[in-house]
Structure formats: structure tokens, C-alpha cells
Amino acid sequence: MTNSTMVTEFLLLGSPDGWNMRVLSFTVFLLTYLGTMLGNLLIITVTTSDQNLHKPMYFFLRNLSILDMCYISTTVPSACVNSITGNRAISVAGCATQIFLVIFCACVEMLFLTIMAWDRYVAICQPLQYPIIMNPQFCVGMTLASLFSGLVYTGVHTGNTFRLSFCQSNKVHQFFCDLPSLLRLSCSDTTSNMVLLLVSVVFVCGGCFIFIVTSYIRIFSTVLKSPTRAPSKAFSTCTPHILVVSIFLSSGTGVYLRPSASSDTLQDMLLSACYTMVPPFLNPLIYSLRNKQVKEAVRRVIGRQLFSGR
Numbered sequence: 001m002t003n004s005t006m007v008t009e010f011l012l013l014g015s016p017d018g019w020n021m022r023v024l025s026f027t028v029f030l031l032t033y034l035g036t037m038l039g040n041l042l043i044i045t046v047t048t049s050d051q052n053l054h055k056p057m058y059f060f061l062r063n064l065s066i067l068d069m070c071y072i073s074t075t076v077p078s079a080c081v082n083s084i085t086g087n088r089a090i091s092v093a094g095c096a097t098q099i100f101l102v103i104f105c106a107c108v109e110m111l112f113l114t115i116m117a118w119d120r121y122v123a124i125c126q127p128l129q130y131p132i133i134m135n136p137q138f139c140v141g142m143t144l145a146s147l148f149s150g151l152v153y154t155g156v157h158t159g160n161t162f163r164l165s166f167c168q169s170n171k172v173h174q175f176f177c178d179l180p181s182l183l184r185l186s187c188s189d190t191t192s193n194m195v196l197l198l199v200s201v202v203f204v205c206g207g208c209f210i211f212i213v214t215s216y217i218r219i220f221s222t223v224l225k226s227p228t229r230a231p232s233k234a235f236s237t238c239t240p241h242i243l244v245v246s247i248f249l250s251s252g253t254g255v256y257l258r259p260s261a262s263s264d265t266l267q268d269m270l271l272s273a274c275y276t277m278v279p280p281f282l283n284p285l286i287y288s289l290r291n292k293q294v295k296e297a298v299r300r301v302i303g304r305q306l307f308s309g310r
Helices: 019-049 056-085 092-125 127-133 136-161 179-185 191-225 231-256 265-276 278-288 292-308
Strands: 009-012 089-091
Touching: 009 092, 019 056, 019 278, 019 292, 056 092, 056 136, 056 265, 056 278, 089 092, 092 127, 092 136, 092 179, 092 191, 092 231, 092 265, 136 179, 136 191, 179 191, 179 231, 191 231, 231 265, 231 278, 265 278
Parallel strands: none
Antiparallel strands: 009 089
16 A cells, blocks of 8 residues: 555546437436426425424425435536536545435435334324324424434444545446445455444334334224225325335445445446435425325415415
8 A cells, every 4th residue: 555546536437428328317317306306395385384284294294305405416416517517526525525415315314204104103093192292392303313313324434434545446436426336446444334334224224114114014004994094095195105215225225235246337326316316306296296285285375476476
């Protein structure tokens, strides 16, 4: 290592070569970003301005929408710029910041999805106790606890990663800086980093997934046993939630837990796009815009804006 040159910047090689492919990549990234921002901004506006939606469920939906806007803004705008300009360089500090924000948003997203599953469980299985359990203090406390947990989790992994030495290749085969790619580039011993990553991902993601699945099993069991509840409504509400969680977890764990020797660049990039872009894009459609109350609130908000503009 004494004769090695330390890396001062990384090259993101996720954008394709050739002008036509770069324009196509830019268009896909841009449309996905604009659709995500528009959908989540609409949910934030509606759940904030409509008094009928000032309930715990919509409080968490609003928080999820804010988080999703931050999540996709961490990676996609820079990917758009890289695709159209061909400038693939990112500084070490910029790479560290991007890794920190991606891990933080992904961790808090998982915790928010878990809390939302708990919210639906209490609402369906313990409706009489719902106002007591899901009180405003509890909702705010769980949100702050999720943010704090995300900061601790992210700080540990980011700090351990950038204590390593990078003195070999600086080519990151992704459209953003991610943890597995940097661990593969390091010229230091990354065994402890990989073990910590494996244990933490299994513990956090596995624990959240088990909690979510258990909540929905109890919801389905309660609905099927109750003659007054419509099973189709519960399934139509819960199944999309499970679908997004499954896509998010399977793609994320596929990237983070795959051995470096079996890494495939194209597959890694597709999986990374799934866990960083698909959930923020689908969440407004699945959790809110399919909801009858939200649809009515959107009509009321748009109606007020139209009449106020006359």
C-alpha cells in the first residue's frame, strides 16, 4: 500500500454508453422522478389541508411521502445529470453523503412500513382501542424513534465503510454510490464490515418483515372470522402493502447480501433501482390514491383551488 495512490474520487459507471441509450436512461429516470414527486406531493398536500384526514393512518402516510421524496431525490437527479452529460465523477465526500442518505432513507422506510402494518392491525383487530393506542403522542414518538434509529444505523455503517482505504480501482458499477460496491473496491480487509452488514440487515429487515407478516396474518384471520367484514376489502388494502414490502426487501437484500464473487453488474443495478425507485413511485398509488377517502379529499382540494382562482 505504500506505493498505491489513494482514491480521491469515484466514477459511477451505471449510465449506459452511447448517446441514444443515455437519452433513454435520462428519460426513464426523469419520468420516474417527476411521477414520484408529483404523487407524493399531492398526498402531502391533501393529508395536510383536509381535516377529515387528520388521523394516525394518514399521519404516517404523510411521513412516508415526505421520506419517499427525499429518498428518490438522493439518487435519481444526479443519475439524470450523469446520463445526459456523461460526467460520471463523484468526490469521496459526495459518495459518503449519498451512501449515508440512501441507507438512512431505506432504513426509515422499512420502519415506517412496519409501523403502518401495526396501525392497520390495531384498526382492524382492536377497533375499540384504536384511539387509545394510536394516540398523537404515540404516533409522533414512533416517528422520532424511527428517525433516530435510522441515524444510528446509518452512522455505524457509513463510518465503518469510510474508515477503509480505497487505493485500487475507483470504478463503481452503479448509478449511485452504494455500500456493497465500495466494499468490493476497498484494499482493506472488509470481513468485519461484511459481518456487521449481514447481521444488521438480517436483524433489522428480518425483524420488520416478520412483524409485518404476523400483523397481516392476524388481520386476515380476524376478517375471515367476522361475518360483518368484507374479506375482499381487507385483501385489496393489505395485499399491495405486502407486495411493495416484498419488492423493497427482496431487491435490497439481494444487493446487500450477495457475495461479491457472484456479483453481476446489470442485475445489481436493476435490483438497486427496485429498492430505491419502485417503492417511492408506487407508494402514493397503493396507499393513498386507491383510497376512497383520499380520492374524495383530492376532489375537495382541487375544487377549492379552482373556485378560489376564479
